[in-house]
Amino acid sequence: MNSDATALLEQLVDRLLSPNSEAVTPIERRKAIQYCRRILGSRVGSTIVEDETHLSGTIQKHILAQNPDQSEGQRRAVLFAQLHTKLQHHAALSKPWAILYFLYALSSKPSHNSTGQAPCHPSGPFNHGLWTHTRGLACLDNASPMPPKPASSTSQPSMAITELSTTDQTSLELSQRSSETATNASLVPLSDRLPTSPDIxxxxxxxxxxxxxxxxxxxxxxxxxxxxxxxxxxxxxxxxxxxxxxxxxxxxxxxxxxxxxxxxxxxxxxxxxxxxxxxxxxxxxxxxxxxxxxxxxxxxxxxxxxxxxxxATSATDPPAxxxxxxxxxxxxxxxxxxxxxxxxxxxxxxxxxxxxxxxxxxxxxxxxxxxxxxxxxxxxxxxxxxxxxxxxxxxxxSAPFYDILEHWLFNGELLDPHMESFIITYTDVNRGVWGDKYRLNALSIPVIMPSMLAVKIFNIGKSLNFLRFHCQDHAWISEQCRIMRQDVKLQYSDSFALEVSIDRAYRAMGGRLIDVIFTKYRMMDHFEAMKRYLLLGQGDFAQCLMTSLDSELSRPATRVHKYNVTAALESAIRSSNAFYDDPVITNQLGFGLDIKTPSDLGWDAFELRYTFPAPISYFFPPATLRPYSRLFVFLWKLKSVEHQLTTLWRKLTINARTLRGLSSLRREIHHCHGVTGEMIHFVNQLQYFILYEIIEKAWTQFMHRIDKGITDLDILVSAHQHFLLSISSILVSSKHDYIRALKKLFQDILQFKAIAEQLYDYALTEKYTGRPPSAPAAMVTDAAATIGSDGLGSSSDLQSHLDPLHLAKRRMHNQSDALRKRICQLLESLDSSSEPILRHLALRINYNNHYHWNPRARSQSISHRSGKPQSLPRSHSTSSTSTPTASRSSDPSTSGLK
Structure with missing residues (x-):
């Protein structure tokens, strides 16, 4: 406080103490000045609302109440209103309300009575002290030397009022306390300085x-x-x-x-x-x-x-x-x-x-x-x-949640250390970059976001990540991210506008990724290559490959040399139309040997493989291409059976003229021709059905889905998986009984081929040497067992049964009977299937009712599918036994292809 303010404060204190100035000591005067300084320096705010209009009305009411004469009071009130109006328009005054309140407080201060007693509770700006000489200075010794803090300012006036309402003797006693006691008392918590009187x-x-x-x-x-x-x-x-x-x-x-x-x-x-x-x-x-x-x-x-x-006032206090x-x-x-x-x-x-x-x-x-x-x-x-x-x-x-999504949308990176979003990232290097590195956790999608919107946000970030780090499409990404930052605003609000902008970005990002994969990396060419090579759609390549590998795959699988297989594969490519394919396609072809048992032949273990180049391989990891391997094994087995039958038919055709004059084997040769043609017809019908009714049909649906429009690469991957599933569910599914029957039929055909070749070898030996060949030891053992079971013990019978031609004839007829039984079992399994396409295959193979089986089993199967009993008798069925048979003459030697 400067010297001018100090001088004014001292003058104010002297004026307030002027009625008893002769009784005021210098110490009391100094304490009064210090107390006023603390009041002026305190941070206690006024509790009166600064309403000048309300204060003016209060003053007018006070003027009317102080004048017993009503007319005089009204005149003074009007005069005050006029003066107040002039005061409001005075430019030099900045706080007219404060001036009015100060004047009102002075006018409200009561005058001292003749006895010199002060009222009990004065109010106004001076109600904290300085009432009279005897009461106003009584509380100065207890006052804190520092300005009161806001948190404890409410308690000090209460203490002051309590002290001022006591007797003069108590005030004098309080004034004699030391400053040290006052300081220690100010450090006591406010809650412990509350009055301890029994009345709270x-x-x-x-x-x-x-x-x-x-x-x-x-x-x-x-x-x-x-x-x-x-x-x-x-x-x-x-x-x-x-x-x-x-x-x-x-x-x-x-x-x-x-x-x-x-x-x-x-x-x-x-x-x-x-x-x-x-x-x-x-x-x-x-x-x-x-x-x-x-x-x-x-x-x-x-x-x-x-x-x-x-x-209640004390006895010494005057009535209020x-x-x-x-x-x-x-x-x-x-x-x-x-x-x-x-x-x-x-x-x-x-x-x-x-x-x-x-x-x-x-x-x-x-x-x-x-x-x-x-x-x-x-x-x-x-x-x-x-x-x-x-x-x-x-x-x-929700701001941190949307911040995570914004970084995912605009940068293709997931910054979620606490796993608070619905996107999960895996750092395992063995996982696929596209399908396994990032996953969508549907259970973590909050209710404030629709599920479809979350899926689109996930796909946008994943596509952006793939384009940036694996396709190096940086220019387009920078431009698209700039557009998305202006268009997409992620916040907790109405989601309709957000869904529209996200859908627009989703279509743009997905379309760009599809365009890059199809044009720059030629995905459709690779799809077609897998169909032509792994599904054996290109017949000339499959035939050339089989011819080149015939000698090598006829060995046990453990003795197959990979360099010979590699040379045969390259030879098949050069000898077929695959030679005109782009080297980018043919270079992806490879092979493997899946040896399951030591007795497996090379035909059983060979497997042709196709490897996607990067970055297409990220969409199709090896696990998703396993159906191709299973389908190739099945189709390769069927193709090898066809190749063996073709080889047998070629041998029969070449030697037919040579063996025409051999009367002892004329019927057997004719029977061998008939069964071989029958098996070739069966295999051709099966191949045609698989190629056109299953593979081509599924491929047409796959192409139709692509031509219809693919907005997301996940949709393309899903469509390709559906294409594979639609084929493998019919051809290699373990739930179908006909698959096991078909594999056994393939084995029987190969056995028949070996027996037929052995019969022709005997016939050629007899033709060119003029004497019958000797029977192998295995055939003699089988013949002796057969004779013992039939009860034939004479030497003539044994000699006739040990004849090699007779043994070859017997084995051929037995194997042909087994083939027909196996085909009948297969047709019965197909006809009882719940798949209409498999029943159509049975009708296609047995279009002329050549094969017969138990009609009761077929009727029961149809009744089970339709849910009601049915009876479908077959007019051409002549067998009353449950054993499947074929329509032929009773003498096996005279049977043939009808």
Missing amino acids: GEPQLIVDLLFTFQGIDGKYIRFDETRQTFQLKDKLPLSAHTAALATQLATLGGYYRQSKAFVDNKRTDATAGHIAQSLCAFLDQELTKHLEFVATLESQHTPKAAACQRP TPAVTNRLWSVEARSQLTLHRLRAWLVTPTKKLQFMAHLAHECQSLHGSTLLNRIHSFATHGDPFIRDFVHQLMLAV
Whole structure:
């Protein structure tokens, strides 16, 4: 304070003390000046609302009340109104309200009576001291030397008023206390300096409640750890109504402690994600606002309310005049807090903190999307205040979630260290880059986002990642990301506009990836190559490959040399139309030997393979191409059977003219020709059915799906998998019985081929040497066993059965019978299948009813499929036994192809 202000303050103190200036000592004058300095330097704000209009009306009412003559009072009130109008238009005055209030306070100060006694409770700007010489300086020794802090400023006026309302003797005793005692007393907590009288008033309870609202124990209200709420102390001298009201208000402190504990625990939790941290930040911000509100309440509350409760005056105090009483209740009482006013003020804060405490309890163990879902569930609350609060909360809490998605959308990278999004990343190098590195967790999609929108966001980021890191399409990506940043705004709001922009970006990104894969990396060429080579769609290549590998694959699989197979594969490419294919395609062809048992031949272990080049191989890892291997093994087996039958037919045709004059084998040769032609017809019909009815049909559907429009590469991969599944479910599925029957039939055909070649070798030997060949030891053993089982023991019978030609004839007829039985079993299995296409295959093979089987089994199978019994007798069936047979003559030697 400068010298001019100090001089003015000293003059003001001298004027206030002028009635008794002769009795004022220099020490008392110095204390009064120091006290005024502390008042001027304090941060205690005025509790009076700066309403100039209201103050003007109050002054006019005061003028009317002070004049008994009504006309005189009205004249003075009108004069005041005119002066007030001039005061408002005076340009030199910046605070006319303060001037009016100061003048009003001076006019309201009561005059001293003849005995020199002061009124009990003066008000106005000088109500903190300096009333009279004997009363105003009595409390100066107890005053704190420093300006009061805002948190404890409300208690000092109460102490001053209490001290000023005591007797002069008590005031003199208080003035003799030392400054050290006053300093120590100022360090005692405010809750322990409350009056200890048996009667607890509302001001003391309100001070305690203000501490409670901040989660701090007061003098009368303590926190109960068992009940987790604030409770009044036992046996307090309070009415039941006051105690219930105070307990009700104290619950706000319990809500504050619960919310504060949740925030503190989550801040120290290293596993808490960004979403949980955002929730804590929002709750902490609301708790800070709550503390600011409590500070406002504390500034509004001053213990002057004790003076407004009209306490009984002492015998030495003069009776309060009506003017003093009206002034106290009109100015001070209206600005004081009471329990009922406090309850009205705390309706909204209590509702907010109660919801925050409930939210903290509900979200204690939640994480990521589950936390968002739990908070969003309150968005449909019936209370509009809660709905608005939840909306603001979701805007803050969902921000980290949308930040993760934005980085995924615009950069193709996932920054989610706490796994709070619905995208999962795997760092295992053995996983596929496209299908396995990133996965969509449908259970982690929050309810604030539609499932289809989440799928599109996932695919956009995955496509962007693939284009950037594997296709090096950087120029297009930079331009597209710039467009998406302007178009896509991820936030908690109406999702309709977001869905439109995401759908636009999804189509652009998916279309670009499809275009790059199809044009730059020629995916369709690779699809067609796999169909032609692995599914044996290019017949000349398959035939050349089989011819080149005939000698090598006839060995045991363990003795097959890979360099010979490699040379045969290259020879087949050069000898067929595959020679004109792009080397990029033919270079992907390879082979493998899948040896399951040591007895496997090379035909059983050989497997042709096709390898996708990068980056197409990322879409089709080896696990997704296993159906190609299974299909190739089946089709290769069928092709090898056809090759063996063709070789046999060529041998029969070449030697037919040579063996024409051999009368002893004429019937057997004719029978061999008939069975061989029958098997060739069966294999050709089966190959035609597989190629055109199954593979080409599935391929046509696959091409139709591509031509229809592929917006996403996952759709293309899914369509290709459906293409493979539609073929493998019919040809290599283990649930079909006809697959096992067909494999056994292939083995029987190869055995028949070996027997037929052996028969022709015997015939050629007899033709060119003129004597019958000797029987091998194995054939002799088989013949002896057959004779023993038939009961033939004569030497002539044994000699006839040991004849090699007779043995060859017998084995041929037995094998041909076995073939026909196997075909009948296969047709029965096909005809009883639930697949219409397989029943069509049975009809195609047996189009002329050449093969017969038990009609009862077929009827039962059809009845089982249709759900009702049916009887379908076959007019051409002549066998009454359950053993499948073929339509032929009773003499096997005269049977042939009909």
